[in-house]
Amino acid sequence: MAQESVTQNTHTIVQNQEDEHSSGKNLLGPLLCWAVVFADIGTSVYYTPGILYQTVQGLAGFFVFLTMSVFILLALKYAEVTHRFPQGGGVVTVAAQAINPWFGALGGMFILVDYFLTAAISSLSGILYFSVVFPAIGGVTIPLFITIGVLILLGILNWVGISESAKVSLIGAIIAFVSDIAILVTVFTHLSLPEFFGLIGKMFTSHNLTPFSLLAGFAGSFLAFSGLESISQLSPVMKKPHKKVAGIALTLVVLTVGITSPLLTMLSTLLLPSAAQNATQSAQIISLLAGKWGGQVLQTEVAISASALLVFASNTAIIGAYHVFIALSRMGFLPEFILQRNKLRGTPHLSIALATGIPIAVLLLVWGNINILGDMYAFGLLGAFSLTCLGLDIVRLRDLKRARALKQAASTQRETQEKETHKAVEVHDLMKSNVQPATTAVDKHSNEMGGLGGQVNETYEATRLWFKINLGLGILTTVLVIVAWSTNLVTKPLATAFGGGVTVIGMGLAYYNHNRQQKEGRVPVPVVVTRLQGTYPKTTLAILTPHNPHNGAVIRAAINNASADTPLLFLYLAGKRPRPSAPRMMEIIDPYLDDQEAKDTFSKAEALAIKAKVPNRTYIYLQEEPELATQIWQSIHPRDTLVAIENDSQFKDINPDRVRYELTPEGKVAHLLKRW
Structure with a gap:
């Protein structure tokens, strides 16, 4: 590539999502x-x-x-x-x-x-x-x-x-x-x-x-x-x-x-x-x-x-x-x-x-x-x-933490490359060979694998001085607003009674409705990520697609292979879903909430994960075509990628170190294993 x-x-992935609703509006x-x-x-x-x-x-x-x-x-x-x-x-x-x-x-x-x-x-x-x-x-x-x-x-x-x-x-x-x-x-x-x-x-x-x-x-x-x-x-x-x-x-x-x-x-x-x-x-x-x-x-x-x-x-x-x-x-x-x-x-x-x-x-x-x-x-x-x-x-604090981690990883990667380059030069001098040391190849491999350097460039702003000043001012703002709110809770008892009453009734209704859905077998997913940011190393990635009868096999195989120290990541590639009409003022646009098939698929995964007591799981919903799975794979850096074998042609450009196949009652699943 x-x-x-x-x-x-x-x-590209993020911009495509943001441009979905903007053209012609x-x-x-x-x-x-x-x-x-x-x-x-x-x-x-x-x-x-x-x-x-x-x-x-x-x-x-x-x-x-x-x-x-x-x-x-x-x-x-x-x-x-x-x-x-x-x-x-x-x-x-x-x-x-x-x-x-x-x-x-x-x-x-x-x-x-x-x-x-x-x-x-x-x-x-x-x-x-x-x-x-x-x-x-x-x-x-x-x-x-x-x-x-x-x-x-x-x-x-x-x-x-x-x-x-x-x-x-x-x-x-x-x-x-x-x-x-x-x-x-x-x-x-x-x-x-x-x-x-x-x-x-x-x-x-x-x-x-x-x-x-x-x-x-x-x-x-x-x-x-x-x-x-x-x-x-x-x-x-x-x-x-x-x-x-x-x-x-x-x-x-x-x-x-x-x-x-x-x-x-x-x-x-x-x-x-x-x-x-x-x-x-x-x-x-x-x-x-x-x-x-x-x-x-x-x-x-x-x-x-x-x-x-x-x-x-x-x-x-x-x-x-x-x-x-x-x-x-x-x-x-x-x-x-x-x-x-x-x-x-x-x-x-x-x-x-x-x-x-x-x-x-x-x-x-x-x-x-x-x-x-x-x-x-x-x-x-x-x-x-x-x-x-x-x-x-x-x-903002998550961004800062991610940026520091990526900078540290990039620094470690550079040190490793420098050591490999230095070793290659020493071997070259020792052998007095005409073969040039493979410094370019190492750097090229890092870039082609969607290396950490590219990710650091995206999040490096979080380590700059202005970001830290902005973070400090933001925390100060939060403290001042919370102080004002807390003061009003005491000085305006009528506001506290009315607002608190409406909130308690609303949250009670939310709790009741949430439990009712669980009893009906519809398990709401805690958090669904709709924007890729950073890498997810050492994860197990399960790729799900719309109208795919083998999604159940991928979900079951991912959960069967889950462990306490391996995060489980479910990725749903929804494809382009054009809106029937232009967004209106004050409207909340969330493609995932409008995609009932995706919600049902994630609900099934969440129910099985809860039953299997899988502790660490993440759900990502992207309005991208399955053909972009290779780019997403290179961005995420998963250790194990699960795809339905019937759909493996869509993922032919993924370059794993090893492929393992698993047969489930709902279909055959391929494990694309990679050591990054």
Whole structure:
């Protein structure tokens, strides 16, 4: 095999998987990604000042400024999540792949709590802003029932299948940002610089900061940055390279949010303290700030644009929630009926009904009290942030460990080659032969075997200084977010009760459904790897292919030959599986979860492995053709490769040292043995 194709084989395998869904699709660039995220996170400023004022009063702006630093660190981590986990899913995918699927289910419950409250609080806040223009719909009861009507309408629109458009998000985001800037310009044209600094001093003169109040304010102000998680849901519809696109988009998010949110929070709560104290006006405070010096025109424009954008954010939360329901069902944690689609429109009506009905129930439960909704918000948001950060730290640490191991192995390999070369030179000199020492042959053999040098080049970045700095900052971010979450668990008992209750019910249902599937003979596989990374030396590799009646023979032979000190690796080469339609916004794309035959095959392997008490087993699912088995074999470096003898023509280019045949009741299996 040509050296170039071998050294690039891992890149080819991974890139083919990533390009599967991208060709011919309308993907989102940095500007549209910014629009979707800002249309979500940018709405938080409309209700955060009033809610935060109830607990920290005039220090609301200070705490939003303080938390802004952690928000920047979080944005760095979420930018990395988008390219490490291109299938989307955010905390569900990160936690499932970095830790285990049960943590993925836990992350799903956290983000569902966040989505339920986002849908409720955003839609209610939108109606309250609209009441600035039409005071007749003010009060509590009328806005509550209008909000319920809006949520029902959004549910119907999703049932019909009207998808959310990034271009509509762009229009809304631009209008919102321009409106925010217009408010700031208007305020600063009427507020001198000494007066502005006087407001800053006023924050601290009227309020004493204690360690407890500092922690409570820091934890509570994360509400101002809810919506950041939506960037990780855009990976399947994001242009490549994900790292660059997400980096630019989140830089724009940090700049636009950083310019508007802290200043608007500070100015609104300090210039309009009476409005911040009023239950109704606190939910309209940004519009009232616009009207203070901007007059009725700016106040009305901000009220209408805020109302529209908040309802739009509520719809985004509904879409995110029902996609998480679908993902958890496909993972085997929620009942399969959640996946049902109606025959008329082809949309997942039961998932949509849950994503719409639960926020309505929450609104009725608190009877439209937006401050109570704000208090309930902290659990799911910070729980999802914490689990995502922890999962990414684990992935980074694994990369660092792998990179160090590969560098050490490469160093050992070079030393061995140098010794062999030196010995060949000595023999050549001793014999005074005209034959040249075989230095080139040794190096060529190393490269042709997919040697460690090529793998080190791919993971060497993990040993560089910037990676280590990034790792340290990431761990610091995780600690700060967990501290904020832990603080809210104590200071916001209502959030803990609601979020914890939903999580316990959801995890209980997941446990019940998991056990039910096991009793029915469907054993869920703990972790399925969908990207090759690094080598798997001294493993037993069992290659499985679609529509192959001899997969059972390969599985049984692999398990029969398994031992405690030999890792067992099941590789399913699924071939290309084109999607029936383009991925939609907030959708979680995982080819394995859509491949029922692969899931059944792995389930059989897992059941037999559990019965045989095989301790060390790994499952890899790749959307590659069986013809690429040779390249994958050279990337993995297995000691024993098992293939069905009826399909051995697909693996004729594998170059084992020895071949052993095994006859099983389900067919004949070839063992391709190799000493690397």
